[in-house]
Amino acid sequence: MGQQVKAELITARANKLFFYSPYNFLRALNVEKQQRLFGTGQTERYAADSIHRVFEFRGEEKTVQFLYTYLSWDTGFFNAPVYKVFTALFDTTTAAATLATAAVAFKQHLQQEGAAYCFAELPIEDTCLIQALGTAGWPLIETRLTFFRDGLNDFHHPRYPVRSAHQDEAVAIGRIAAAARNEHDRFHADPWFADDQGDRFLARYATVAVEGYCDDVLVPNEPGLPIDSFLAISDLQSHSASLGAEFSRVVLTAVGPANRGWHLKLVAETVQRARSRGADYVLMTTQATNRAVFRTCEKLGFKLGSTGCILACSF
Structure with missing residues (x-):
């Protein structure tokens, strides 16, 4: 130092x-x-x-x-x-x-x-x-893959009813994030996050995403369907201005059992949202073990962009 x-x-x-x-x-x-x-x-x-x-x-x-x-x-x-x-x-x-x-x-x-x-x-x-x-x-904790969707003007896919999460739903969205455990993300794969620490962290992240940390949080808007999923988006505005291209990044998503099948729908509507904004790219990062996300990427025309890894030590 x-x-x-x-x-x-x-x-x-x-x-x-x-x-x-x-x-x-x-x-x-x-x-x-x-x-x-x-x-x-x-x-x-x-x-x-x-x-x-x-x-x-x-x-x-x-x-x-x-x-x-x-x-x-x-x-x-x-x-x-x-x-x-x-x-x-x-x-x-x-x-x-x-x-x-x-x-x-x-x-x-x-x-x-x-x-x-x-x-x-x-x-x-x-x-x-x-x-x-x-x-x-x-030790290696997590291997990550980043996918991207370009050519947004050529994106043609069925539409799904979604809306932006309301401020008074922030805590509920946090609970969805905590409940949708993924044993391969770093907050659950790393033993340092003992007990429910990883769940609490993701809950807090999702809560503040709705409260304004992210640019948008999409949830289902289908009559009679309980909200048990969400997708948080960052439009990376400072990077867009510096690089001369418009982005939207999926920063966190979770789908509970009452909304099975909604990951694809939320990602598809994220691409539609980016397209309406005149964006050039949609980015999404997931674990190298997340085959469900791979299937979403294949169906929606995403391509593999990069691979990264997380290593950690604790004392």
Whole structure:
């Protein structure tokens, strides 16, 4: 902590840092803009933010820097210090054993700093860093796939009755999120989220999504049908302005037994909503185990864009 990010290490890692853009698979988007926003540019700006930290490991010949941040909201919710790794910087000739040693030292540093939990969300292309963290005792928690739908003007699908969730439904939407357990998402696959912690976190996230954290939350609007599903959407407005393209991202969805079959309907209406706004892309991320979502993607013309993984350590 207290170190400055080394420019020469950013240069060495530029090819991998590009994949930290959540839109790296969208070929129509400008590569240089994505690097400035999410890759080399974000890395250069990293140490300027007060909540961002840099841990530097110096081996006999090589230097490795870990860039990570303190998550205040998560810390408050779980009543334990939570951190997130952005990436690590190192020369391309750094040996795997050196990276693993650096990752062990970083884990020890986190423990000394008082961390209770730390996770890293990494693009699958960053193989060396993933392997180093794994060797250092950071288990793989979740593998994620991001799908995208483009060509929205060519989207032709039956319409379904939906509406935006009302503010007074926020707590009920939270309960739907908590009840729709997925043993393969990180809040249930990671043993650190003991008992009902993962359920409570998802409930709170869904609640604040309705209260304004997300741009829209769709629910069924079919007469006589109880509301037992929802889909929360972010329109990623700041990214849209910077990249010159319009997006809608599915950030959280849950379907209970009383609304079986409504995942496809809610996603289809999300595409219709994006189309009506003049958006270019709809994005949706799910676990690599979620075959039900794969079937929705196939039926609605989504394509696979990227793969990522989450690793974590706890103390």
